[in-house]
Amino acid sequence: MSKPVSRRRVFYIPGYDPIHPRRYRELYRKEGAAQAALSGYDIDLKPQDKSGKAKRYGWHVTGDIEGVRTETDFEVLVWSDIVRDSMEQGIAATYAQLVRTAWTYIASGALLRLMRLRKGPVIAALYPVGFLLVQLALALAAAGGLAQLLALVHPWAAWGGIIIIPFLLNWFRKKDNKFFAYYLMHDYAYSARYRGANPPELEARMAEFADEIAQALQGDSDEVLVVGHSSGAHLGVSILADLVRAGKVPRDGPTLSFLSLGQVVPMVSFLRDAWRLRADLAYLSARDELTWVDVSAPGDGCAFALCDPVAVSGVAPENKRWPLVLSAAFTQTLSPARWKELRWKFFRLHFQYLCAFDQPGDYDYFRITAGPQRLNERYRDRQPSKSRITSPVNRYTSVTR
Incomplete structure (x- = not known):
């Protein structure tokens, strides 16, 4: 086992959301404090150090979890301006x-x-x-x-x-x-x-995101963790595929991890012209430069819960390794009273992955982002959810134009 994480960089990719990124900081502050109180650990959130290398909106988290102090710098990879324009x-x-x-x-x-x-x-x-x-x-x-x-x-x-x-x-x-x-x-x-293709302005922004993650991979962090939520999940797939193809993931650098949450990949990959996304799914699923864990829950009516995004898109290669598909199991990890309160609040449930759980299982967003374990170590022996869906039902499976 490698040494615990003392320094981590987290890059959060939101979904299609026009709201200012401070919303995610305040959500992390509120829900992190709630989870820490429930689980018996400490999380302290502070403003971003403007003198550091961070280029985008973010914050700093100090976690005292499992007896280890971990410093984490968060950055939100903002594309809300593109969303607002659209x-x-x-x-x-x-x-x-x-x-x-x-x-x-x-x-x-x-x-x-x-x-x-x-x-x-x-x-x-x-x-x-x-x-x-x-x-x-x-x-x-x-x-x-x-x-x-x-x-x-x-x-x-x-x-x-x-x-x-x-x-x-x-x-x-x-x-x-x-x-x-x-x-x-x-x-x-x-x-x-664009029938599943990325608009030019989004491609340009994704290239900027890739450059920033590549720079972090040259730093002194123990782990660089990319989190893609909702539509941000398929952006993360393509950004990371570009990084790996370009040889920008150093073997002796920080551990590269990818956590996709509440993904809606099939809404895009099932469209005719989503060649790039399908190619990126196939490519990333077979790479050993990173660990990719996909978390969703059947209780989230806005996500393709437990659908392996690579397999259902019909592009799984023979040497497929990723993602490890896991369930957040809302009916088990939320108390009966909390589940009753949230059950019909579909948009709120879609963000539950970023929130506190009354009875957390092996998925705890705050342990993952502010704790001492890398993503690959946390789920090293974890088997994928038995109820995951892997049937390839996509009509369009081409990966080239």
Whole structure:
């Protein structure tokens, strides 16, 4: 066994999220303190040292876990500005996105194949389509009712009923922080627009991320841990595949680890033009330069829980090693009262991987990110979840254009 980790660098890749990264710092502060109190260890979070090498928003964590003091520097690899730009669509443009995105997934057969894996995330994908159509139907019905009233004044006045349509649709849009219909529509449309390929601005940002991780691998940390949550998981796959291909993972450098959480890889890899992602999945799954652990839970209706992202995408090579697919088992690791409280809060559950557990099993986000064990040591003897899904159901399995 190698010596305990005394210094670690963590690079966190968020999903499709327009929110400022301070949200993740405050989440870590709150939930880390809660987990430490539950599990009997200490975590102290401080602001990022601006005089250090960090280029992006982050924070510093001191962990006193299992009798070992570990210093961890967190950085959030921010692409929220790209997300916000992609969400700057008017109401009419969003409905046009709805049609294009639905056609992309339905006509390609991807939607039906995704349903063979997990129905939860597919329902989550259909929700914004259905709810936006309901909003439109309600606006049209209200316009029809108003037109009938105005017709009592004068037949030509009935046309005035249409003026209520944009007002109602705009009201729904302003309330989207409660409905999430526009947000989710933009999310799925972002991947569907290029049929699974990465937009140029995202490719450029991913190259920047790769350079920063490569620089950390030249440093004096014991472990460099990349965490990809939700859509950030498939970004992490491609970023790390690029690093390994380029020979930027030194054999005598820090241990390289990759933790994917609540991944939605099939939503992208099942699209026709996702050649790059499929090639990166196949490549990374066979490499020994890193350890890749994938954690999800059937209780998370927004993720493709326990679906091996390489295998289900139909690109698993014969010498496949990764990922090790594990379950966070929400029904077992959350107390009955907590599970009852969160069970129908789908978006909150999608972030549970970054939060405290009442009865943590062998998955503890804070032990992994602030504790003395490397990811490969923590799960060295761990067998993959017996209920994982490995059936290759993807129609598109090509890895070259």
